[in-house]
Amino acid sequence: MTDLNTVVTWVDVRERLPRSGLPVAAAITGRYPADRATASDSASGEEFWLVRPMYFTTLHRSEDGTEHRDCFVDSDGIVRLPHGRASAETVTHWAELPTLPAGTTHVLLGEDVQPALHDAWGARPLT
Secondary structure, eight states: OOOOOOOOOOEETTTOOOOTTOEEEEEEEEEOOGGGOOTTOTTTTOEEEEEEEEEEEEEEEOTTSOEEEEEEEOTTOOEEEETTSSOSSEEEEEEEOOOSTTSSOSOOOGGGHHHHHHHHTTTOOOO
């Protein structure tokens, strides 16, 4: 079987930011809003630190026209700033996303997909 382990190297946003357009894993810190509490919401009002997939950009325009510089954006279009800047939720660290299993790329399309899957599964027959 192909070795599918990977190593993640976290970078402190106070030291360096990713290049624009790079998809990353972002460690985000903040506090859950207290007003979203329900009887079963035990995290309401608590501080959090979690990892989300995002991309970094040097310039982002929100739907309302607001310009954000040097920011992280998630798939829902939510903008988070690097730690130390005024924001309710900030990114403390980032890491490049791992490549696809047994490969050196983040994306494959078309005819390249099946051979790569075959290689990643260690030449086992596809079922």
